[in-house]
Amino acid sequence: MCLAVPGRLVQWLDRDPLMARGWVEFEGVRRECHLACVPEASVGDFVLVHAGVALGIVDAQQAEQTLRELRAAGEATSPQFGEDDA
Numbered sequence: 001m002c003l004a005v006p007g008r009l010v011q012w013l014d015r016d017p018l019m020a021r022g023w024v025e026f027e028g029v030r031r032e033c034h035l036a037c038v039p040e041a042s043v044g045d046f047v048l049v050h051a052g053v054a055l056g057i058v059d060a061q062q063a064e065q066t067l068r069e070l071r072a073a074g075e076a077t078s079p080q081f082g083e084d085d086a
Contacts, residue, residue, distance in 0.1 A: 003050070005026060005049055007026040008047075009041050012035070013032065024047060034053045035047070037054055038057055046058045046063035
């Protein structure tokens with residue numbers, strides 16, 4: 001199963017048509033991502049990223065909803081501290 005996650009483009013590093021890249025922020029963590037598939041993206045836009053490649057631009061409301069759902073899923077699957085391992 002593949003998962004693409006929305007992140008906010010914070011800085012373009014290179015706009016070369018084949019090797020475009022920039023910094024994308026995910027919940028406060030910045031990663032360098034390949035941006036050749038989204039040359040029209042502007043700083044502040046949310047992009048959908050899979051395996052370090054931005055695949056498309058997503059609406060801010062849609063991105064925020066997806067992030068809320070991912071946070072909720074993470075909380076639902078995180079281990080509960082204090083439970084017996086036996």
